[in-house]
Amino acid sequence: MSNLIDLVNHDYYEASARDRIAGILDPGSFHEFLGAENRTISPHLAQFNLTGAFDDGLIVGAGRLEGQPVYVAAQEGRFMGGAFGEIHGAKLVGLLRAAAANGARKGIKAVLLLLDTGGVRLQEANAGELSISEAVHGIVEARLAGVPVIALVGGRSGAFGGGGIVTAFCSRIIVSDHGRIGVSGPEVIETNKGVEEFDAKDKGLVWRVTGGRTRAMMGGADCFVRDRIKDFRAAAIAQIGAAAPFTLATLVAEQKRLAARLQSYGDCRDAPEIWRIAGIADPASIAEVSEEAFASLPRLKEAAHDAR
Amino acid sequence: MTLDEVLASLFPAGNTVQRGSHGVVSGTGKIEGHADVAVIGIVDGTPLSVDGALVLAGHVLDLVSKGGGGTLMVLVDTSSQNMARRDELLGLNEFLAHLSKSLTLAAAEGLYTIGVLYGHAAAGAFISTALSTQILVALPGAFPSVMDLPSISRVTKLPLETLSDLAKSTPIFAPGLEPLFATGAVTEKWELATLQSQLKAVLARRPSGFADERDSIGLQRKGRLEARAIAQRVIDEAASHA
Numbered sequence: 159m160s161n162l163i164d165l166v167n168h169d170y171y172e173a174s175a176r177d178r179i180a181g182i183l184d185p186g187s188f189h190e191f192l193g194a195e196n197r198t199i200s201p202h203l204a205q206f207n208l209t210g211a212f213d214d215g216l217i218v219g220a221g222r223l224e225g226q227p228v229y230v231a232a233q234e235g236r237f238m239g240g241a242f243g244e245i246h247g248a249k250l251v252g253l254l255r256a257a258a259a260n261g262a263r264k265g266i267k268a269v270l271l272l273l274d275t276g277g278v279r280l281q282e283a284n285a286g287e288l289s290i291s292e293a294v295h296g297i298v299e300a301r302l303a304g305v306p307v308i309a310l311v312g313g314r315s316g317a318f319g320g321g322g323i324v325t326a327f328c329s330r331i332i333v334s335d336h337g338r339i340g341v342s343g344p345e346v347i348e349t350n351k352g353v354e355e356f357d358a359k360d361k362g363l364v365w366r367v368t369g370g371r372t373r374a375m376m377g378g379a380d381c382f383v384r385d386r387i388k389d390f391r392a393a394a395i396a397q398i399g400a401a402a403p404f405t406l407a408t409l410v411a412e413q414k415r416l417a418a419r420l421q422s423y424g425d426c427r428d429a430p431e432i433w434r435i436a437g438i439a440d441p442a443s444i445a446e447v448s449e450e451a452f453a454s455l456p457r458l459k460e461a462a463h464d465a466r
Numbered sequence: 467m468t469l470d471e472v473l474a475s476l477f478p479a480g481n482t483v484q485r486g487s488h489g490v491v492s493g494t495g496k497i498e499g500h501a502d503v504a505v506i507g508i509v510d511g512t513p514l515s516v517d518g519a520l521v522l523a524g525h526v527l528d529l530v531s532k533g534g535g536g537t538l539m540v541l542v543d544t545s546s547q548n549m550a551r552r553d554e555l556l557g558l559n560e561f562l563a564h565l566s567k568s569l570t571l572a573a574a575e576g577l578y579t580i581g582v583l584y585g586h587a588a589a590g591a592f593i594s595t596a597l598s599t600q601i602l603v604a605l606p607g608a609f610p611s612v613m614d615l616p617s618i619s620r621v622t623k624l625p626l627e628t629l630s631d632l633a634k635s636t637p638i639f640a641p642g643l644e645p646l647f648a649t650g651a652v653t654e655k656w657e658l659a660t661l662q663s664q665l666k667a668v669l670a671r672r673p674s675g676f677a678d679e680r681d682s683i684g685l686q687r688k689g690r691l692e693a694r695a696i697a698q699r700v701i702d703e704a705a706s707h708a
Contacts, residue, residue, distance in 0.1 A: 191703040192696070201692060202638050206622055218700060220707050229704070244638070248681070248693040252700025260705055278589075280621045283612035283639040284649045285690050287589075288680060291597040291651075292693075294563070295678045298570045320593055322559030327567060341558045341590045342549045356551045367555045378557040406530055409571055412564055413527055416520055419556060424517075427552045 166388040170312045171336045173387060175217050175232035178272050181387035182310075182394060183221035183230065190219040192249060200243050202282040211237045214245040218253040224395050226267040229257050235274035235315040242320060243279040247289020254296030254307070261305040268398045269300055269307045271328060276343065277319015290320035297327040298404055306330065306401030310390050311337035311379070316368070318343050326378075329401035329466060332393045333379035335449055337370035344368070366429040366445055371452055375444065376419065376432065377461035384449045402464040411465035419460055432458075467607050469509045472541065472584050475605075475661050481505065488518035491541065492525050500669055504529055507541025507582075514591040515548035519561040522595075526568040535576040537669065540569070542596045543585025562594040569598040578672050583608040583652070588641075600673055601653045604643050605661075610651065611641030637689040648689025650680040 165173070165181030173181065179188055192198055199210035215237035220229050231250050233240035242250075250271075257269045278286035297307045309328035311317045316338030317325045325331055325339055333339065342350075344358035344367070357363060366372060374382035381397055383389040402408045423432045433441035436458050444452070469491065473481050476495060483493035483505050489512025494502045506525045508514055529538060547558060573579045581599035588611045596602050596610065604610070618639065619626045633640030637648035646652050656664045681697060684690030 189707060191700050191707070196699075198696060202636070205632060205636075206624060220704065244690060244692050245696055248696035249700055251681070251693070252697035253704065255697060256701045256704035259701065278612055280613055280618045281639055283618065283641075284645055284651065285638050285684075285693065287593065287612040288597070288649055288651050288684070288690070289693065291593050292678055292680060292697075294566060294593075295570060298567065298574065299676070302574060317559075320590065323563045323566065323590060323593055326557075326560040326563030339557075339559055340554045341547050341562060342554060344554075347549045347551065347554070350549050355549075356554075367551055372555070373557070376557060378560055404567075404571070406527070406571065406575070409523075409564070409568055410527055410531070412567075413520070413524055416516075416557075416561060416564060420516060420520065423556065425552075426555060429555065432555075 166391070168387050169385050170334060170387050170390050171314065171385050174236070175234040175272065175274065178387060179217060179221070179230055179232050182270070182391045183223055184225065187222040188219055189221065190217060191253070192218065198245050200245050200282065202244065206281045208281065214243060214249070215240060216246040216249050218249050223267070227265055228268050228270055229253055229261070229266055230270045230272065232272035233274045235313040238279055240275035240313070240315045241277060241279035242275065242286040242289050243282045244285035244289065247286055247293060251289060251292045251296050254293060254300050257305045258296065258299035258303045261300060262303050266305055269305060270310060270394055271307060271324070272310045273317040273321055273325060274313030274315050275317060275321035276315045277321050287320065290324060293324055294327045297324070301329060301404035306398055308332065308394055308397055308401070310394065311339055311370070312385060312390065326466070330381070330397040331379040332381045332383060332390060332397060333370040333373055334383050334385045335370050336385060337373070338365070338368040339373050339378060340368040362445065363428070371444060372429045375457050375461060377415065377458065377463060382453050384453065400464065402466060408465055411463065415460060415463050415465045422460070467584050467605060469541070472582070472605065475658060476582070476665065486521060488512065488515055488521055489544070490518050490521045495539065497665070497669070501536065503537040503539050505539045505541065508544045508595060509541060511543055511545050511585055513545045513548040514562070514595065516553050516556050516558055516561040519565040519594065523565040523568040526572050529577060530572050530575050537578045537580065538572055540579065540581045540595060540599055542581060542583045542587050544587050544591045544595065546588035547590040562590050566594040566598040573600050574676050580668065583610060585609065586611070589613065597651060601668060602651065603668065604647070604652045604655050606658060608643050610643060610646045614641055645689070648684070648687045650684030650687065650690055653683070
C-alpha cells in the first residue's frame with residue numbers, strides 16, 4: 159500500500175509502523191536490519207495460543223533524513239499493543255548498541271524511536287522488562303557516544319509502562335494530541351486503587367492526565383505537532399540539533415526542572431488546576447482548541463529547557 | 467528482612483543510614499578493610515512516587531558531583547511505582563527515568579553501583595531502582611516481579627492454574643527470584659551465613675567498563691535464549707551497512 163497513498167500528508171495515528179518510517183525518512187532511503195525474511199518470531203507466544211509476527215512488532219534499520227544518515231526503530235502498535243517481548247526488545251537494544259559502537263564513525267546523526275507501546279508484553283514479562291532496562295542503558299550509551307536519541311509518540315498505544323520510561327531517557331520528545339505518555343495506565347490504576355482515584359472510562363480525564371497536550375505544556379515533551387507524518391518529520395529534523403548531551407550538568411538541570419514542577423504543581427490532580435496556577439486565562443480551553451491553535455500557545459515556563 | 471536486619475547484616479562495623487521522607491533512606495555503611503560505601507534506598511515496601519524518585523536522584527547526583535568514584539549501594543524494598551492520578555499527571559515517567567538516568571550516569575562516571583534487593587520490586591519501580599545498577603544482589607526474601615500472576619491471567623485470558631503450570635517450565639514470564647535470576651536480571655543470590663564473604667568478593671570485583679552483560683548472563687543460565695543473539699545480529703547488520 160505504501161506507494162499508493164500520499165504518506166507525507168497521511169495521519170500519523172492511523173499509519174502502520176512501516177508507513178510511518180517510509181513517510182518520515184527521505185523517500186526510498188530505508189534499509190531494514192533483520193528484516194521480516196529472517197522470520198524472527200517470538201518463541202513464547204505459541205504456548206499462549208497466539209500467532210507471532212515475522213518482525214515481532216518492531217522494525218529497525220538505517221535511512222536518511224534530509225540527506226543525513228539516521229537509525230530508526232518503529233513499534234507496530236497493532237501487534238500485541240506494541241509491547242516489548244524478548245525479540246522485539248533485543249532488536250531495539252541491538253540498534254542502540256550499534257549507534258553507540260559505530261554511530262559517530264558512520265556519521266549517524268540520530269536514532270529515531272517511533273514508540274507505540276503499552277509497555278511490557280506480559281506473556282514474556284521478564285524478558286520484556288529486562289529488554290527495557292537494556293534499551294535505556296543503550297540510549298545512554300548512544301548519547302554518551304554523541305548520537306542523540308529522539309522519541310516520536312503519536313500512536314494508538316502511546317508510550318506506557320516501561321515505554322514511558324524509555325521516552326523520558328531520550329534526548330528530545332516529539333508528541334501529537336494522540337501521544338499519551340505515562341507509566342501506570344488508567345485501567346491499571348482504577349483496578350488497583352478504585353474508580354474514585356482514576357475513572358478510566360472518563361476519556362476527557364484520561365487525555366487531560368496523560369495526553370500529548372498536557373505533556374507538551376508541562377515539559378514532558380519538547381515539541382507538539384499536528385497528527386501528520388510530515389509534521390513529525392519536520393519536527394524530527396528540527397529537534398536533532400536541540401538535543402542536550404548526557405552529562406552531569408544536564409541531569410542536575412533536570413533535577414532542578416522536576417523539583418520546580420513539584421514545587422509549583424505538586425498538589426494538582428487534574429490538568430486545568432495546573433493551567434490555573436500557571437495563569438492561563440481559560441484553563442478549560444487547553445483541551446478544546448484546534449491542534450494548530452494549541453501548537454501556537456505559549457507553554458509553561460518550566461517547559462522550555464534542554465534538561466533531559 | 468527488615469531494614470535494620472539488612473543494615474546489621476551488611477555493615478556489622480556500623481552505618482549512618484537514616485530514614486528520610488517518602489520511604490527513602492540515605493547514609494554510609496562501614497566495611498572492615500574497605501572504604502565506606504554510600505547507601506541510598508527505597509524501603510518498607512513504599513511505592514516509588516514522584517517525590518521519592520526525585521529525592522533519591524538528588525542523592526545520586528550529589529555523589530557524582532563529589533567525584534572520586536567509590537561505591538554506591540542501593541537498597542530496594544518497594545512495591546511498584548505509586549499508582550495515582552496525581553503522580554501520572556505530574557509526569558511519573560520522567561521522574562522514574564531521571565532516577566534511572568542518574569544511577570546510569572553514576573556508573574558511567576566511575577561509581578560502582580550495587581543494587582541490594584531484599585523485598586519486593588515490581589514494574590516501573592523495579593526498572594528505575596534495582597535494574598539500574600551494575601550488579602544486582604538478592605537477599606533472602608527478595609521478590610522481584612514485573613506483574614503478578616492474577617494480573618497476567620486477566621490480560622492473557624488464561625486461567626491462573628494454566629499459568630502456574632506454564633511457569634514451572636519457563637522463566638520467561640513468572641514473578642519471583644528464580645525466574646528473574648535465570649533471565650539475567652539478578653546477578654547474585656546471597657545467603658545470610660555467607661553474606662560478608664560474598665559482599666567482599668563483589669566489592670573486589672569492580673567492573674572495568676560500562677557494558678551491559680545481562681543478556682549474556684541470561685543465555686548462560688538458559689533463562690533468556692534469544693536476546694543476546696538477536697541484538698548481535700542487528701549490530702552486525704548495522705556494522706556492514708554502508
